[in-house]
Amino acid sequence: MPEPQEEADAVAERVAAEALIVDVDGFEGPLDLLLMLSRTQKVDLRQISVLALARQYLAFVERARTLRIELAADYLVMAAWLAFLKSRLLLPPDPDEEGPSGEEMAAHLAFQLERLEAMREAAAKLMARDRLGREIFARGLPETVERVRSIRYTATLVDLMQAYARVRTRDEFRPFVLDRHAVMSMEEALDRMRGLIGYSGDWTDLAGYMPDGWSEDAERRRSAMASHFAASLELVKEGRIDIRQGALFSPIEIRARRDE
Amino acid sequence: MSDDASRPLFDPPPLDAQERMVEAILFATAEPISVADMNARMPHGCDAATALALLRRRYEGRGVRLVKVGEAWAMRTAPDLAFLMRREIAESRKLGRAAIETLAIIAYHQPATRAEIEEIRGVSVSRGTLDQLLELEWIRFGRRRETPGRPVTFMVTEAFLDHFGLETARDLPGLKDLREAGLLESTLPEPSDGATETDTQVDMFDAEGNDDAG
């Protein structure tokens, strides 16, 4: 870059910086400010001197500080980052340093600026298009489209009967859950017998264990007997009782086991 | 619009261009617009009336046409296409399970209270289900039951009988008939000779399709 140009830039830079300070609020963040500063370089963003830009930015922040203008934190964060970048760019690369080189960081910043600029231009182009309601118009007097929703529910007699059959069939399944008046489960019998068994040291007829109200009706008696018999076998298996039957069809007798 | 309207600085646009203008104006305005208003909007020297006449002819027999509303003009769809402006969304839907079961229970047990329906279905009956059936006019309210709380009862309607091709609700087949007709299975009705299944009761209990019988 030729010397006089640089001097002119420096002047422009100062003027710009002063103007900028007046309305720092007008900027949409540090990147926006950087983009504005970069314009003072009057070059394509691809050729921009990031080092010079960093100097401009830091000068701006310094100036803001002397004028006691409060800068938002993100402006200060950017300043710190740019100071770091500046040192990276100025010092010879340290081979032990991890991370991106100063040049890479600078290139990325230039890319960010270019991308932001590109999006701004795209936004401007977009807003400058012939737009609906401004240059192009939709029908001003639309006619309402009436929506008539008619839902026809269909069901046939077969559907109806199947539904009824389904409900009634469910009903016939219900004995398993509800119609317990004629059925005693083994669990019930087992619960009863566990409670009673401790009192009987001698052989007792199993029929004597039938609960009240379960021996009159044949159906109930059968169920109670069956469940108590099954429960007895369970208790034998557990080793809690002995069971015996003298002869075919003779009474089944049980007693609590002694040897425990 | 320039303020010296008296001096014709430019020639008016050709008539076909004027016709386009009238077309765009009529299309986009939110209200019918008079010839005078059109002229006021169009460039100096235009003759909206003539352009309008041309445009009107152009739209003759089209899907939209130019109509005069008082002293103003508007575009309107052709009356014979009014049917397009009505969107009839006719859906035929199968009545949902809850609804059909509820309906069946009412039909078989009418007059039935809600509590009775719930007792039979074994689940509660939502207000929506009953509303739907009432709306379909397949059920109606019957007399209140003379029990505590005086609950309303539901009955099936004439429309119901009509729809299902029944003379009276008593014509509904009984449970036994249903079983004999094979309607108690979720699968197909059994073959008429009854060779494979000896007892309908059996397949009712061993649920759907266990083919291990063979």
Added chain:
Amino acid sequence: MSDDASRPLFDPPPLDAQERMVEAILFATAEPISVADMNARMPHGCDAATALALLRRRYEGRGVRLVKVGEAWAMRTAPDLAFLMRREIAESRKLGRAAIETLAIIAYHQPATRAEIEEIRGVSVSRGTLDQLLELEWIRFGRRRETPGRPVTFMVTEAFLDHFGLETARDLPGLKDLREAGLLESTLPEPSDGATETDTQVDMFDAEGNDDAG
């Protein structure tokens, strides 16, 4: 509609009648309408797409024209007649710079997450900005990104396309140049000078040669 759709009970109306119908449907509404919607409203057997092609030709060069918006179609005034319409402009809320930039970033980078928008603008995006764009129905939520935190993405809508006179998001001004310059990438492309396509955006804006609608 009819329950035996397989059997054509009636022949569909002749094509010129179908064209009238499409014309009426499009004139009756301010919103774009899809071909499927048109077909649904027209009598059975109609082919709205064919009728639409005829109609489009008919309106070429007229004061109103047929435009495609996404997958839908609409009648719109010709842009060169904007000067006639000054009175129709309903003064809309002016969008702030943040909103305009955010909109552009979403349009050109879609689907874009909030973090990506912030990355490009270098400043956080206020909730209000996105709300404003959502309210205008110019942006909508896209699919969540399958990255940690599963951030939501934003996309532009059909109303956006309609407003800016775009047929698809691929027709955004300068899109091709921006992509070739690597400016739609998240990082600086490798300085290989070839400016070869990189694949990140390809899914959105793939079909390069979409025939420009006049």
